[in-house]
Amino acid sequence: MQPKLQSYVALVDFLADFLGEQTEVVLQEITNDHHAEIVYIKNSISGRTIGSPGTDFLLRILQTKQYQTTDYLAHYTSKASNGKLLNSSSFFIKDEQAQLIGMLCINSDQSQLLELEKSLTQSLALLKGVMQPKQDEVIAQQIQENLYLSTDNVIEDAIFEVLGVYKFPETLVAKKDKLAIVERLYAKGFFELKDAVTKLAQAFKMSEVSIYKYIQEIKKDIKK
CATH class of the missing domain: 3.30.450.20 (PAS domain)
Structure with a gap:
């Protein structure tokens, strides 16, 4: 050498x-x-x-x-x-x-590292498929469940869908908009909840009787 x-x-x-x-x-x-x-x-x-x-x-x-x-x-x-x-x-x-x-x-x-990498890649691909759908699939999907924290959140969400704000305005709101909000809440099954009418009446600053009248109007429209 x-x-x-x-x-x-x-x-x-x-x-x-x-x-x-x-x-x-x-x-x-x-x-x-x-x-x-x-x-x-x-x-x-x-x-x-x-x-x-x-x-x-x-x-x-x-x-x-x-x-x-x-x-x-x-x-x-x-x-x-x-x-x-x-x-x-x-x-x-x-x-x-x-x-x-x-x-x-x-x-x-x-070779051992490559086998480990292959195993991890397969596992990550499986997890990704479960936890994170492809972007185009996410866009195509419709939300089937909203995890609300309280009854008030349900009301706020319906108000936002109709009026674009989360709190019911202090100013005059047209009846058609109120009906639209009640209709969305009805579709969500909101009125199956305890004290739902009371909560909505408080949010609308209306009587519970008025809320019940709105519900009856919506039920009649559905039956037509």
């Missing part, structure tokens, strides 16, 4: 220890005649050992001289002899003349 490469052995140990057993760290030596082989390796997940030859990737690097324009290549996919796909990165080690004399390669087995 060339002296300059020897200084990278401790770095290989450090990276292998830090990144964990699912990450292979390899030190390759390259001679002047482009012969390449592994001179040091930790956490061998590819099955390779010291003395194993260089890869086709390394041959392409030597052929294209890509190492002359960059110091490393990160996050490319490699495949082990067992078919396992790895996330790989390589650092180019050069001599004083900027010639490639070695490579420090990191190959990470992310």
Whole structure:
């Protein structure tokens, strides 16, 4: 092993220890005649050992001289002899003349993470379908239920639908608008609630008898 490469052995140990057993760290030596082989390796997940030859990737690097324009290549996919796909990165080690004399390669087995990601993606897609319908579906849907906090909220909602305000105005309101509000409340089943007529009479500042008359008018219209 060339002296300059020897200084990278401790770095290989450090990276292998830090990144964990699912990450292979390899030190390759390259001679002047482009012969390449592994001179040091930790956490061998590819099955390779010291003395194993260089890869086709390394041959392409030597052929294209890509190492002359960059110091490393990160996050490319490699495949082990067992078919396992790895996330790989390589650092180019050069001599004083900027010639490639070695490579420090990191190959990470992310198969477990990919399976976890796939599982999480499927789970999130399922949850999204339940919790958050597609936007066009939301637009197409009509609200079937309003979660009101009190009887007053029901009245306020009906007033807003007709008059565009939540509180019944102090000024004169036309009978047709009052009837429209009562009609909406009737459709909601509001008058099935206890004290509903009393609440509406208070909101309208009218007598309960007048509210009952409005209800009777609406019932007659429905029967027609």
